[in-house]
Amino acid sequence: xxxxxxxxxxxxxxxxxxxxxxxxxxxxxxxxxxxxxxxxxxxxxxxxxxxxxxxxxxxxxxxxxxxxxxxxxxxxxxxxxxxxxxxxxxxxxxxxxxxxxxxxxxxxxxxxxxxxxxxxxxxxxxxxxxxxxxxxxxxxxxxxxxxxxxxxxxxxxxxxxxxxxxxxxxxxxxxxxxxxxxxxxxxxxxxxxxxxxxxxxxxxxxxxxxxxxxxxxxxxxxxxxxxxxxxxxxxxxxxxxxxxxxxxxxxxxxxxxxxxxxxxxxxxxxxxxxxxxxxxxxxxxxxxxxxxxxxxxxxxxxxxxxxxxxxxxxxxxxxxxxxxxxxxxxxxxxxxxxxxxxxxxxxxxxxxxxxxxxxxxxxxxxxxxxxxx
Numbered sequence: 001x002x003x004x005x006x007x008x009x010x011x012x013x014x015x016x017x018x019x020x021x022x023x024x025x026x027x028x029x030x031x032x033x034x035x036x037x038x039x040x041x042x043x044x045x046x047x048x049x050x051x052x053x054x055x056x057x058x059x060x061x062x063x064x065x066x067x068x069x070x071x072x073x074x075x076x077x078x079x080x081x082x083x084x085x086x087x088x089x090x091x092x093x094x095x096x097x098x099x100x101x102x103x104x105x106x107x108x109x110x111x112x113x114x115x116x117x118x119x120x121x122x123x124x125x126x127x128x129x130x131x132x133x134x135x136x137x138x139x140x141x142x143x144x145x146x147x148x149x150x151x152x153x154x155x156x157x158x159x160x161x162x163x164x165x166x167x168x169x170x171x172x173x174x175x176x177x178x179x180x181x182x183x184x185x186x187x188x189x190x191x192x193x194x195x196x197x198x199x200x201x202x203x204x205x206x207x208x209x210x211x212x213x214x215x216x217x218x219x220x221x222x223x224x225x226x227x228x229x230x231x232x233x234x235x236x237x238x239x240x241x242x243x244x245x246x247x248x249x250x251x252x253x254x255x256x257x258x259x260x261x262x263x264x265x266x267x268x269x270x271x272x273x274x275x276x277x278x279x280x281x282x283x284x285x286x287x288x289x290x291x292x293x294x295x296x297x298x299x300x301x302x303x304x305x306x307x308x309x310x311x312x313x314x315x316x317x318x319x320x321x322x323x324x325x326x327x328x329x330x331x332x333x334x335x336x337x338x339x340x341x342x343x344x345x346x347x348x349x350x351x352x353x354x355x356x357x358x359x360x361x362x363x364x365x366x367x368x369x370x371x372x373x
Contacts, residue, residue, distance in 0.1 A: 165227020
């Protein structure tokens, strides 16, 4: 190995309390000495790719990344040409335009459905659960979250609701069955459309394969749970204008989204390449600009600590129900999915990422909106 590369990496990790080939659960175990140069040349993209390649391991990836996020280690090594070029391109180009609108569905949500069936739990809900309500497990937390959304918008029997980015239809199911609502859901995933149409046949639910920019009609309420992360800053205003156009004057819009502590134009290069292409996390400032003169902000609820619990539950399910029960599983995919789930959990644990539910009204709720928790 090059002692120079090793010394630089060793110092970076030691600043985060991580030892090379140490005995703690968060210490990194090196299997290929070429990894030191690769780390320094490629930043976070190289860190993820070298893990999937099997060049290094750690007993508990979530603990490893928690320490990295706590000390901003990723920021110290991100000044490489790969990361810089990705950020610059994101500033110039609209990676979430119409031509790319369905790419996220094809590359992420349309992967082997058995992965999601094994990971997400009974409701097939791919957003943060609401453990803060006292839920004892993932399924209870997801039902609590979906019911929370219904209560926040004051959903009642006969309401017509639009779900932008409806996933596999869990919100639509609860809204129709428990509250007697009529639900229109749109998604860019063909697999999700087929699943929901078959699963909820007979309920007043219409699931469409459609981009949000093509929406029309009027709705009593609109919700969007975990889809705004795919919209992109160049399209935030357009997105909000579509919502305003489709929402009745006395209706409410609930935006459920992951958010960041500062404004960016792109996501981590590894996440962009392997997990969520063309995605990005909005900031409070960016959301604020997008709703200015369109909506009144009635309520802003942060329960991001619950996403750490949700992701750890997904990882536990993934390991128990997919990894351990199948033969000849793709080991690279398993390592990639472990890296994705556990690094994400650590980002919420370290409070680098947030989970927001924002309630918006077109003209302000007369007498004031009463927050629901």
